[in-house]
Amino acid sequence: MNDLCADIGFRSLLKHDEELCGDHIEIVEQGENSQVIVLADGLGSGVKACILSTLTSKIISTMMAAQISLEECVATIAATLPVCSERQVAYSTFTIMRIVNNEYAEIIQYDNPMVILLRDGKNVEMPSTVTEIGGKTIYRSTIPLQENDIFIMMSDGCIHAGVGLSLNFGWERKDIISFMETLYDVGFTAKTLTTILLDECYKLYGGEPGDDTTVCVVRIRKREPMNLMIGPPANRDDVQKMESLFFSKEGKHIVCGGTTSSLAAEYLHKPLIPVLEFPDPDIPPIAKIEGVDLVTEGVITMNKVVQYAKDYLEDNESYKDWSYKRDGASQIARLLFEEATDINFFVGRAINPAHQNPNLPINFNIKMQLVSELTEALQKMGKRVKVSYF
Amino acid sequence: MKVTVCIGSSCHLKGSRQIVEELQYLIAKNNLQDKVDLGGTFCMGRCQEGVCVTVDGKFHSLSPETTKQFFETEILPNA
Numbered sequence: 001m002n003d004l005c006a007d008i009g010f011r012s013l014l015k016h017d018e019e020l021c022g023d024h025i026e027i028v029e030q031g032e033n034s035q036v037i038v039l040a041d042g043l044g045s046g047v048k049a050c051i052l053s054t055l056t057s058k059i060i061s062t063m064m065a066a067q068i069s070l071e072e073c074v075a076t077i078a079a080t081l082p083v084c085s086e087r088q089v090a091y092s093t094f095t096i097m098r099i100v101n102n103e104y105a106e107i108i109q110y111d112n113p114m115v116i117l118l119r120d121g122k123n124v125e126m127p128s129t130v131t132e133i134g135g136k137t138i139y140r141s142t143i144p145l146q147e148n149d150i151f152i153m154m155s156d157g158c159i160h161a162g163v164g165l166s167l168n169f170g171w172e173r174k175d176i177i178s179f180m181e182t183l184y185d186v187g188f189t190a191k192t193l194t195t196i197l198l199d200e201c202y203k204l205y206g207g208e209p210g211d212d213t214t215v216c217v218v219r220i221r222k223r224e225p226m227n228l229m230i231g232p233p234a235n236r237d238d239v240q241k242m243e244s245l246f247f248s249k250e251g252k253h254i255v256c257g258g259t260t261s262s263l264a265a266e267y268l269h270k271p272l273i274p275v276l277e278f279p280d281p282d283i284p285p286i287a288k289i290e291g292v293d294l295v296t297e298g299v300i301t302m303n304k305v306v307q308y309a310k311d312y313l314e315d316n317e318s319y320k321d322w323s324y325k326r327d328g329a330s331q332i333a334r335l336l337f338e339e340a341t342d343i344n345f346f347v348g349r350a351i352n353p354a355h356q357n358p359n360l361p362i363n364f365n366i367k368m369q370l371v372s373e374l375t376e377a378l379q380k381m382g383k384r385v386k387v388s389y390f
Numbered sequence: 391m392k393v394t395v396c397i398g399s400s401c402h403l404k405g406s407r408q409i410v411e412e413l414q415y416l417i418a419k420n421n422l423q424d425k426v427d428l429g430g431t432f433c434m435g436r437c438q439e440g441v442c443v444t445v446d447g448k449f450h451s452l453s454p455e456t457t458k459q460f461f462e463t464e465i466l467p468n469a
Contacts, residue, residue: 257432258398258399258432258433259432259433261432262432272432274397274429274430274431274432275430276395276397276410276414276428276429276430278407278410278411281407284397284398284399284402284406284407285397285430287430287432297397297398297399297402297432298399299399300399300402300403352433
């Protein structure tokens with residue numbers, strides 16, 4: 001066991017005028033510290049490619065997760081995939097990455113662009129062995145993981161980006177490597193790196209991708225705990241208990257809500273100082289308490305964070321807002337989405353009588369709803385979330 | 391003189407930002423920065439009467455529309 005974890009982000013661009021993606025990514029968790037990631041690219045495009053790649057990735061990931069040998073996996077795919085009536089072949093390329101105990105990665109590649117590994121800011125070519133299984137040439141590598149390793153898996157849509165338009169031979173792998181090397185030290189999340197790379201492909205294609213284009217980035221990082229408290233406990237006598245549990249946790253501490261922060265300030269015997277600045281007109285100002293990393297207002301701020309979280313899981317458009325802004329919601333978004341890997345929510349169930357007014361768009365149910373929506377979104381980002389109610 | 395504006399959830403929705411910005415502007419315009427200490431606070435527990443503002447502890451209920459008048463009657467003469 002070590003304190004590393006894998007931050008995984010992926011997304012696809014659809015071929016111009018297609019409704020279905022012919023690439024597919026499947027991730028299967030094997031316990032807490034191991035996963036199997038499969039990126040498959042089906043022959044052709046549209047529905048046929050979609051079926052081929054979905055079948056391939058599902059079959060491989062399920063079988064690999066069950067510790068079945070690669071030979072058998074490949075044989076199963078060859079025997080199961082429907083044969084294309086035009087081309088008389090059943091075909092889907094694939095890249096498999098199996099992370100074991102966050103200690104090493106096994107990478108198995110068939111006909112996709114070779115996986116890129118960036119280590120210490122530089123590209124490292126992984127040593128690999130070649131195996132022939134059922135007439136397919138397959139490359140296998142096993143590599144011990146290090147903190148800050150970045151693995152980039154791609155479908156051929158990436159290296160073909162801009163072919164015949166802006167670039168003669170498409171965006172070659174070595175050029176993608178130098179592009180991504182410049183982003184290594186910034187500390188972007190896997191999802192953001194994915195988005196940046198795909199946006200560049202989209203640009204090179206002139207907005208009309210000639211092929212399905214998929215990127216999956218795996219970033220090896222240290223686990224980072226984060227604690228967020230929202231709402232005072234339902235029972236006033238539990239304040240001491242809730243505060244002491246919260247502040248004894250390792251990692252950064254975020255306190256949301258007016259009453260909640262007053263109670264935290266009281267517990268810490270430090271003044272609560274609101275900052276009268278409005279970097280975002282829609283979000284109430286933040287405050288400062290010595291010993292707390294971030295103090296914000298409650299429901300309105302949290303509502304914005306949930307919006308950002310949902311967008312992050314989709315096309316990540318609002319990244320350009322929350323990535324730099326100074327308002328409470330953007331700051332929470334950065335801490336939770338980028339920095340944290342393990343999040344503890346301390347949710348107090350006290351009902352604020354002042355908010356139980358039908359004219360106000362904030363009430364108790366909304367707060368509980370926001371917490372559960374945020375929890376769900378963070379889990380989808382691959383974070384471990386624990387919620388405790390008081 | 392200490393003027394405190396509530397910036398809690400409820401008052402925020404009722405326009406405390408506009409009030410803070412207008413007061414900041416009026417205080418600067420009348421060169422009262424040394425005399426008036428404008429600050430924020432989280433919920434004062436009187437959300438129904440928001441936006442809640444206190445002047446040296448005395449409670450006032452404001453809205454963005456009444457801010458200018460409030461400044462002229464409560465702050466300007468006493469500062």
